[in-house]
Amino acid sequence: MTAALPSHAGVTDIYFDFLCPYAWRGLELADVLRREHGLKFRLRHFSLVQGNHKENPERKSPTWWLDQQVSGQGGEMQAGSLNAFLAGQAALRQSEDAAWAFTLAMFRAAHQRAAGESAPDFKNDGVIRALAEGTLDTAQFERDFADETGLRAALHQDLQDSASLGVFGTPTFHLPDGHIAYFRFGNLVTEAGAALALWNLYTSVLTDGARIETIKRAK
Amino acid sequence: MTAALPSHAGVTDIYFDFLCPYAWRGLELADVLRREHGLKFRLRHFSLVQGNHKENPERKSPTWWLDQQVSGQGGEMQAGSLNAFLAGQAALRQSEDAAWAFTLAMFRAAHQRAAGESAPDFKNDGVIRALAEGTLDTAQFERDFADETGLRAALHQDLQDSASLGVFGTPTFHLPDGHIAYFRFGNLVTEAGAALALWNLYTSVLTDGARIETIKRAK
Numbered sequence: 001m002t003a004a005l006p007s008h009a010g011v012t013d014i015y016f017d018f019l020c021p022y023a024w025r026g027l028e029l030a031d032v033l034r035r036e037h038g039l040k041f042r043l044r045h046f047s048l049v050q051g052n053h054k055e056n057p058e059r060k061s062p063t064w065w066l067d068q069q070v071s072g073q074g075g076e077m078q079a080g081s082l083n084a085f086l087a088g089q090a091a092l093r094q095s096e097d098a099a100w101a102f103t104l105a106m107f108r109a110a111h112q113r114a115a116g117e118s119a120p121d122f123k124n125d126g127v128i129r130a131l132a133e134g135t136l137d138t139a140q141f142e143r144d145f146a147d148e149t150g151l152r153a154a155l156h157q158d159l160q161d162s163a164s165l166g167v168f169g170t171p172t173f174h175l176p177d178g179h180i181a182y183f184r185f186g187n188l189v190t191e192a193g194a195a196l197a198l199w200n201l202y203t204s205v206l207t208d209g210a211r212i213e214t215i216k217r218a219k
Numbered sequence: 220m221t222a223a224l225p226s227h228a229g230v231t232d233i234y235f236d237f238l239c240p241y242a243w244r245g246l247e248l249a250d251v252l253r254r255e256h257g258l259k260f261r262l263r264h265f266s267l268v269q270g271n272h273k274e275n276p277e278r279k280s281p282t283w284w285l286d287q288q289v290s291g292q293g294g295e296m297q298a299g300s301l302n303a304f305l306a307g308q309a310a311l312r313q314s315e316d317a318a319w320a321f322t323l324a325m326f327r328a329a330h331q332r333a334a335g336e337s338a339p340d341f342k343n344d345g346v347i348r349a350l351a352e353g354t355l356d357t358a359q360f361e362r363d364f365a366d367e368t369g370l371r372a373a374l375h376q377d378l379q380d381s382a383s384l385g386v387f388g389t390p391t392f393h394l395p396d397g398h399i400a401y402f403r404f405g406n407l408v409t410e411a412g413a414a415l416a417l418w419n420l421y422t423s424v425l426t427d428g429a430r431i432e433t434i435k436r437a438k
Contacts, residue, residue, distance in 0.1 A: 022432075166437040180437045186430035198429050205424060205434050210417050211405035213241075214435045215424050218385040218399045 026171025036192035080122035090144035101135035245390025255411035309363035320354035398425040
């Protein structure tokens with residue numbers, strides 16, 4: 001299958017939602033691969049709230065868009081993920097390393113919590129700013145984060161592209177050669193050699209001549 | 220994860236439904252692996268009609284069982300798959316090679332048709348007998364196929380085991396080490412070396428330390 005949209009040459013797009021613990025593990029894997037092995041990834045947003053919304057029965061042609069919702073409205077997940085994505089889009093205007101550091105800080109705050117620790121409230125700008133402080137140029141972040149129109153337009157592009165590609169969960173990796181698949185694994189992989197071996201295993205599945213479509217555990 | 224049921228030592232159970240073209244490719248792969256590489260497989264039945272039945276919302280505890288339905292009743296898929304499974308169970312009472320030959324003949328009749336050729340009607344015993352003639356001891360098959368009570372009990376065991384394991388589609392391979400996963404691929408693999416490479420790729424995914432749960436293409 002040739003994907004509906006071309007990837008950037010040599011760059012793998014990684015679609016993620018901050019809500020998803022599997023996306024967190026996928027991002028940590030990709031971060032090791034880019035830092036230790038020089039692979040190139042582009043951070044892209046996919047919204048599970050939008051993807052699973054009852055007004056969006058057709059995966060490829062949503063009618064309800066997260067980027068078109070009023071900030072703070074809807075349930076916790078909707079309001080929190082919209083604000084998190086807008087902050088993530090603002091971070092993408094800084095250096096690649098800074099954007100990754102902020103994105104990973106958001107994910108770790110959400111999913112690497114001690115037992116009993118409560119989840120961060122991403123619709124609270126104070127929570128976002130605290131994470132930005134450790135990772136970004138905060139003055140630039142404040143200016144960029146205030147550009148709501150531009151951030152929503154950038155988010156819309158990610159949501160449009162992921163919908164067109166048929167993304168249904170995160171993390172989904174869209175390889176430069178057009179292969180694209182959801183990749184869910186349960187154990188964090190941070191060692192450089194193990195990360196490369198796992199990536200090679202994943203890409204081997206996608207490029208095998210048998211045209212593997214799904215491997216999914218029964219449970 | 221340790222599977223809920225132990226496999227036979229050294230033997231991989233392959234769960235399949237004659238309705239499913241992916242199960243056909245999985246069976247062809249397994250047949251190459253057992254003939255060319257000495258791997259051991261056990262033929263097991265899983266019913267998609269039962270698995271997707273509206274009266275079975277809980278995958279692991281069905282209330283509607285295919286083996287408890289009246290022969291010939293229900294829709295085409297129900298009646299055809301019940302009769303096909305009973306014939307398959309009868310074939311399993313013969314030699315391993317004969318059982319595989321019959322099972323593959325059933326699959327090929329169902330899925331390896333020329334364009335425009337109509338699907339075989341497995342609820343018609345004449346269709347079943349024609350396939351048995353080329354592959355089985357037909358006198359023994361007639362006696363075994365008449366033992367409806369015994370065949371239904373054997374089918375029930377397969378349906379019970381697959382339900383307990385959480386099987387949801389076919390083919391699903393249950394490895395001797397307890398790993399179990401749906402494995403869907405689009406291209407027939409019949410060359411011995413390619414078959415072994417594909418099998419090693421699949422089992423590598425299941426045994427990787429990252430605990431891979433799902434790889435599934437977006438489309």
